[in-house]
Amino acid sequence: MEDELILRQQAVEQYLKGIAVSDIAQKLGRSRQWVHKWITRYGQGGLDTWYLSKSTAPKQTHNKISPKVEELVINVRKTLAGRRYSQTGALSIMYEIKRLGLKPPSIPTINRILKRNNLINTSIVKQKKGIKYPNYFTLVQQMDLVGPRYLSGGSRFYFQNIIDIENHHVGVYPIKDKSSQTIAQRLAQFWTIYGIPDYLQMDNELSFRGSNRYPRSFGIVIRLALSQGVTPIFIPPSEPWRNGVIEKFNSNLAKYFFSAQMFTSYEDLEKKTLEFADFHNQNHRYSIQGGKTPNQIKSISEEYKLGHINMKDPISMVDGSVIFIRFIRSDRKLSILQTSFIVKKELIYTYVIAEIVVDQHVLLVKQDCYIHHVFPFVMPVD
Known part of the structure; x- marks a missing residue:
């Protein structure tokens, strides 16, 4: 850039000595238009910095923020x-x-x-690009566990969070253990207050499924869902972003609630958790809902709320389905509840829906509503 400034000054000096513009251009290796430009700039006068470049930015910025x-x-x-x-x-x-x-x-x-002003927190969400994922279910609630967390003094607890993905209405429940019985009780509590969905989507937490010792004997969470006509959906292992709505809420819970205050006791935690859930449902706005809060979107009607149910009584297996979404790798293995099946080559590197039809004791392997396999899947009889 310094050489360019020297050439501009030399062009004017030679012009003032009476040298022709064409000769100046040839000598300096520039065009005649270039020489005329800097002669004109010099002739305008008024500044000793005529040879410096001027800003090309607009004189007025119409969208400048005041x-x-x-x-x-x-x-x-x-x-x-x-x-x-x-x-x-x-x-x-x-x-x-x-x-x-x-x-x-x-x-x-x-x-x-x-x-x-560095006031935006950004997060990166992992996705498998170019691979179709079966995400077409409606009237879905997502459920997740967060923890363990600890109160002062070392008392351990978990958060059991449930959210309706249609309007982001949430239920937040601190629990002292993550036994299937405890989780089912809180789930029933949410359905009593808010309403019952068509699908309940979860990760592969053992407390949600049942028992590793008896993998095909479903636990109380699945039994409760099936008894109310709800189809459980289990997302692929190690892909928490498939439960993206509840995962985002979990982050907000940590940011706006747990990290922002201290709790004097478990009872204090329960009280403040209820306050937070009520505040969220009344005040938190979502752009996907046109800026409306969960309470401004119509909830599930009263007829779909859970009636009285005694959670101490055994829940028998009934008709219904349990869905597992799985990614098929090059070994063609589909693993469900500690049992593996070999599927067609054409399903390699795709997601499939593995649906257990409870009363028929079969496993359907589906993709785009087409059934590729029907495997026997014998289950314990109550």
């Missing part, structure tokens, strides 16, 4: 961050500015302000 708007967004974000359980994303900031009676900037503008 300092007042930027300050407003930052201050509202700080206010929300200091308010227990509140979200701090662009959508929540926009609605808070509206609540204050002010006109908010657009969501992209708020995001630009947050990014410029």
Whole structure:
């Protein structure tokens, strides 16, 4: 760049000595237009820096964010961050500015302000690219366990979280152990208050399935679901992002609730957990829902709420299905409940639905609604 500045000055010096423009251009290895440009720039006068390049940026930036708007967004974000359980994303900031009676900037503008001030936390979600995943189920609730966590003094507990993926209504339950009986009781509690889905999606936690000693004898969680006409779905092992809605909520629970306060006792934890769940359902907004909160979206009707059920009584196996979504690798093995099956070559490197039809004692291997295999799958009789 320094050589370029010297050439500009030499071009004008030679012009002032009476040398022709064409000769200057040939000598300096530049075009005649280039020489005329810098002669004109010199002739405009007024500055000793005529040979320096001028900025090519627009003279006016029409979408420049005003300092007042930027300050407003930052201050509202700080206010929300200091308010227990509140979200701090662009959508929540926009609605808070509206609540204050002010006109908010657009969501992209708020995001630009947050990014410029390092106020955005980003996370990367793993996906298997280019491989079709069977994700077409409707009226689904996702359930997950978080923990163990510890109270001061060393008392251990877990969070059992349930969320309706249609409207993000949640139930959050601290539990002292993760036995199948405890988990089933909290699940029944959620269904009594909120309602029963068509599908209950979970990871492969042993407490959800049953027993490794008797792998084909389903535990109380699956039995409770089947007794209410709910189809359990188990996502592929080691792919927690397939339960993405509940995983995202788990992160928010840690961020907005557990890391933000101390608990004096297990009873205090239970009380504050209920407060957080109520606050979430009433106030947390989701862009996928048009900015509405879970309580603003119609919930499951009263007729689909669970009636009284005695969880101490045994729950018999009834008709229904249990679904396992599995990825088939090059060995063609489909592993379900400690039993392996060999499937067709054409299913290699694809996801399949392995559906156990309880009353028929068969395992259906399906893909795109087409049944590729029917395997016998004998199960214990009550």
